[in-house]
Amino acid sequence: MDFSRMCPKYESAAELLGKKWTGLIIRVLMGGPKRFKDMKEQIPDMSDKMLTDRMKELESLGVVKRTVYPEMPVRIEYELTDKGHGLQEVIESIQAWGDKWM
């Protein structure tokens, strides 16, 4: 492995996972598609603004897919993409290390 410079893919992935609430949001979505209010219920300490910002970021990265169902009232659901599901192993790995050492 070349250590002489940063790997931008590693750094981007680690930076994403290191942001507050991101791991928890992804874990909640691993339980299946969720509406905004479902997520708020499961993570009550997180502000609406924070959840909105994080969801936009995860959507722009292709980790989360947002679907609008044209019902009355409109229903919006968030779910993990394949890219998002791929984070399960990573998050479990971080958790295992944290549980043992932190």
Next chain:
Amino acid sequence: MDFSRMCPKYESAAELLGKKWTGLIIRVLMGGPKRFKDMKEQIPDMSDKMLTDRMKELESLGVVKRTVYPEMPVRIEYELTDKGHGLQEVIESIQAWGDKWM
């Protein structure tokens, strides 16, 4: 798993790994104990101040051990602790996901 609140152990671990240069520093140290200048040589894009700050942080977290050899001139070496070596699997997991998806 309880999703209702953040797991501070997870968040601390993820935040540590998400800091710029940290992954690279740990990877370099996985090759064995290093002196400050060895690390600088392997990561030339990183400033002295950044490396100093990161090493202090990793030392305070018990990820890195700093040993001073009372020679002339004094020799200072950094090496991973068991806690630090435990990050190998985590870093590989982040890298694998980044390589595939980022």
